[in-house]
Amino acid sequence: MIERIKTQDKILVVRVGRVGDVVMITAALTAILKSFEQAEIHILTSDDGLRVLNNFNKRVTQFYLYNRKLINTGWIKYKLKRVIGLENYTHIFCFETKPSYLKLFSKSQAKIHVNKDGALDKNYAWHCLQTVNQVTGQQMNEWISLKVNEKAVKQSGDIFIENKIDKNVFIIGLHPSFSGLKKFNFRSQKSLHERGWPEENWAELAYTLSEYAKQKGIKVHIIMDLLEEDRALGERIVALSHNVVTLLIPTMNFERYKATLKSMDLLITPNTGPMHVAGALGTKMVALFSVKSPDNSGPYIAAEQYTPLQAEDMPNPDAGLAAITVEYVLDACKNFIHKEKNTVEL
Known part of the structure; x- marks a missing residue:
């Protein structure tokens, strides 16, 4: 049934x-904002979600934070259920996959809308967007999107100047890390298999990219913007690459980090959160996948913006992400590297 807005x-x-x-x-959230033009939007999310969606739109006026790992989740759920019941919501869009969230409402x-089971070859973001379209009766075709503020652009620019990075040359970013890399348990080992590309590969890729650019007469600067906890990994890659990579370890600031990602003309990354953030900012990418398919877990962006590489397409897929060869990644990168810097309209 189509709702009257x-x-x-x-x-x-x-979420x-x-x-x-x-x-x-964010694609679905944009569709909600466009369809319900005067509506006030509240969001129930995590601490990470607040970082992502803070300042997303001035009509997003309230955040409720929920941490599933806290011991007192029962008390938190009780308070959330009470607050949600007192608010005069007309619609609740629940993009969580666990049915237990429905108890909070x-x-x-309010009229509650949840994603319906659908084609596994469709992106999760697409399913969220279709949930909104089914309610409004409109067929909005939005991509994921994020904004960068001017203060963050200046902060990123200052870091570039400090590290003698010329923003006018072609900037290539490498993201060799992922959440949970430092942990030692079954889940982290599974993540390492699916998202950990060997540091020797990162170093060889950086060096060969640098040599390729020289042959083509293209000025490039290869950078890594990592957390302090990943410093040792970054330093090893820099050394193995014959120092063609500039390692940045600035104080973590999510807004500034977004500005740095947006400054990159190309990012090479495994299936990680920064992959989605960069995609939402319009950054061109080569993204590496193992086990999970880019069709349903990749960034929901225009096809020309990125090239997904799948370990399952390689001769030894059981090796996980390590099955993807440096040559395979290099060939994908060549399609994006030009003398003229890339520009993407958001």
Whole structure:
């Protein structure tokens, strides 16, 4: 049933997860904002979600934070259920996959909308967008998107100047890390298999990219912007690459980090949160996947913006991400490297 859109709508959007999980709902959130033009939007999310969606739009006026790992989650759920019941929501869009979240809305009179089971070859962000379209009766075709503020651009620019990085040359970013890399348990080992490309490969790729650019007469600067906890990894890659990579370890600031990602003309990354953030900023990418398919877990962006590489297409897919060869990644990168810097309209 198509809903009549009212000017006094108050809407709750629900997505609790890590950075990449939340970025994936931005296409649907944009569709909600465009369809309910006067509505006030509240968001139930995580600390990571707040970082992603803070300042997303001035009509997003309230955030409720939920941490699934806290011991007192029962008390938190009780308070959330009470608050949600007291708010006069007309619609609740729940983009969580676990049915247990529906219990939080038991005291609300809002119309509740959840993603329906659908084609596994469709991106999660697409399913969220279709949920909104089914409610509004419109067929909005939005991509994931994020904004960068001027203060963050200046902060990123200052770091570039400090490290003698010329923003006018072709900037290539490498992101060799991923969440949980430092942990030692079954889940982290599974993540390493799926998202850990060998540091020797990163170094060889950087060096061969540098040599390729020289042959083509293209000025490039290859950078890594990493957390302090990944410093040792970054330093090893720099050394193995014959120092063709500039390692940045600035104080972590998500807004500044977005500005740095947007400054890159090309980013090479495994399936991580920064992959989704960079995609939402319009950055061109070569993204590496193993086990999970880019069709349903990749960035929801225009096809020409990135090239996904799948370990399962390689001769030894059981090796996980390590099955993807340096040559394979290099060939994909060559399609994006030009003398003229890339520009993407958001």
